Amino acid sequence: MSSQxxxxxxxxxxxxxxxxxxxKVLEQIEKGxxxxxVDAGAPKENVSRMAKSMGYYVEIEQIEDGFKITIKK
Amino acid sequence: xxxxxxPVVVLAGSIFGIxxxxxSKLGNPPNMGVCVACxxxxxxxxxxxxxxxxxQYMRPEIVGFVxxxxxxxxxxxEFKPRGGSSPLIRFLLGVILMFGALVxxxxxxxxxxxxxxxxxxxxxxxxxxxxxxxxxxxxxxxGFTLGASSSLRPVNGYVLHIFFVVVLVINxxxxxxxxxxxxxxxxxxxxxxxxxxxxxIVGALAQRGRLCFAGAFRDIFIIGxxxxxxxxxxFFITALIANIALGQFHFGVSNQPVAHSSHLWNFAGMLxxxxxxxxxxxxxxxQLVLAGEGNADSALTVFGMLFGAALAHNxxxxxxxxxxxxxxGPSIHGKVCILIAICIVVAxxxxxxxxx
Numbered sequence: 001m002s003s004q005x006x007x008x009x010x011x012x013x014x015x016x017x018x019x020x021x022x023x024k025v026l027e028q029i030e031k032g033x034x035x036x037x038v039d040a041g042a043p044k045e046n047v048s049r050m051a052k053s054m055g056y057y058v059e060i061e062q063i064e065d066g067f068k069i070t071i072k073k
Numbered sequence: 074x075x076x077x078x079x080p081v082v083v084l085a086g087s088i089f090g091i092x093x094x095x096x097s098k099l100g101n102p103p104n105m106g107v108c109v110a111c112x113x114x115x116x117x118x119x120x121x122x123x124x125x126x127x128x129q130y131m132r133p134e135i136v137g138f139v140x141x142x143x144x145x146x147x148x149x150x151e152f153k154p155r156g157g158s159s160p161l162i163r164f165l166l167g168v169i170l171m172f173g174a175l176v177x178x179x180x181x182x183x184x185x186x187x188x189x190x191x192x193x194x195x196x197x198x199x200x201x202x203x204x205x206x207x208x209x210x211x212x213x214x215x216g217f218t219l220g221a222s223s224s225l226r227p228v229n230g231y232v233l234h235i236f237f238v239v240v241l242v243i244n245x246x247x248x249x250x251x252x253x254x255x256x257x258x259x260x261x262x263x264x265x266x267x268x269x270x271x272x273x274i275v276g277a278l279a280q281r282g283r284l285c286f287a288g289a290f291r292d293i294f295i296i297g298x299x300x301x302x303x304x305x306x307x308f309f310i311t312a313l314i315a316n317i318a319l320g321q322f323h324f325g326v327s328n329q330p331v332a333h334s335s336h337l338w339n340f341a342g343m344l345x346x347x348x349x350x351x352x353x354x355x356x357x358x359x360q361l362v363l364a365g366e367g368n369a370d371s372a373l374t375v376f377g378m379l380f381g382a383a384l385a386h387n388x389x390x391x392x393x394x395x396x397x398x399x400x401x402g403p404s405i406h407g408k409v410c411i412l413i414a415i416c417i418v419v420a421x422x423x424x425x426x427x428x429x
Contacts, residue, residue: 009221010221011221012155012157012158012220012221012222012223013158013218013221013222014158014219014222014353014354014355014363014368015285015288015291015292015354015355016210016213016288016291016292016295016351016354017213017218017354019292019295019296020213020214020295023296039153040150040151040153041151041283041366042283042288045283046292046298046300049298049300050296050298053075053296053298065224
């Protein structure tokens with residue numbers, strides 16, 4: 001089964017939307033990569049913590065307008 | 074269920090709990106060392122937006138929260154002026170949240186402070202808060218969104234800061250320009266500098282620790298994450314210990330300071346407040362912190378709460394405390410308002426859904 005890469009932009013969203021949206025996308029794919037763009041602060045911490053707790057590989061990169069979180073399922 | 078947390082969250086909650094109790098010892102009302110709802114209501118009174126003479130005072134703690142959060146955000150590169158996420162709906166939800174809080178006679182911070190002081194009338198409020206947060210979570214799971222905010226010109230991120238600083242300075246330099254209670258809870262306050270300093274410390278800690286008394290339970294309901302929950306727990310435990318140590322613990326289920334024992338309406342008021350808090354992204358304290366970080370939508374929510382406090386008093390929505398001879402609670406106006414407001418919020422939440 002081919003891996004897919006899905007990008008989701010959660011910048012500008014307050015809690016709990018970033019976590020809910022990213023988790024929904026993760027639940028919809030069997031295998032692949034989700035690239036989430038989030039704001040600094042609670043969104044970055046909550047999304048990365050959630051993905052790590054689900055056992056996925058998480059990579060966080062600071063970008064000009066927030067953070068890019070790459071989650072590999 | 075994930076039970077882990079971070080030291081910052083626990084430290085922030087713990088220090089907040091101690092400072093909140095100390096503020097009562099230093100002059101703030103009993104079991105009200107910190108109450109974002111009550112304090113915004115007091116500021117509303119100081120500005121003359123309502124005429125309830127016993128609750129008019131320019132609370133420096135609120136200013137401290139915003140400035141402390143701002144300073145912490147700036148130092149750590151998290152000050153970001155943004156807005157445009159359904160601002161008017163957020164304003165309205167701030168108004169309605171205040172209705173609920175003033176029927177309970179407190180925000181969720183005060184809810185825990187009351188419990189830590191032995192005031193068991195707050196238990197109904199806690200149950201209502203948990204129920205409201207749970208309902209708010211269900212709306213989000215069903216696709217509720219107020220949309221994304223976007224970057225704004227820097228000046229937008231400073232409006233609330235400047236407003237509060239100006240109002241505080243005027244109150245200190247020309248006190249006759251504002252209203253100030255001569256009796257009642259509005260006349261009970263710590264020295265302004267202590268209030269401002271403690272507020273600043275709490276604001277900074279709350280920003281770093283992302284403290285939120287809605288998020289503390291919301292994240293458990295959504296993703297089984299107790300990260301923020303421990304912030305609320307550490308707040309409660311240190312406040313309880315501090316209250317006992319300072320002789321401020323008085324166990325009881327009625328006639329508690331600035332509280333009423335109409336348990337159903339304590340429940341209903343905080344149920345309404347809980348739903349609103351989740352829909353707007355955090356509890357009243359969190360709104361002040363977000364505003365401090367430059368979020369103009371949260372700043373507008375704070376203005377909504379100021380306006381809601383004025384309405385609550387002017388329209389007799391706010392509850393009255395117990396006395397030694399009678400049980401307090403909301404008037405018929407307050408009861409009808411809460412019931413209608415719950416219907417309005419549910420309708421609003423249903424109208425703001427999008428498929429995700």
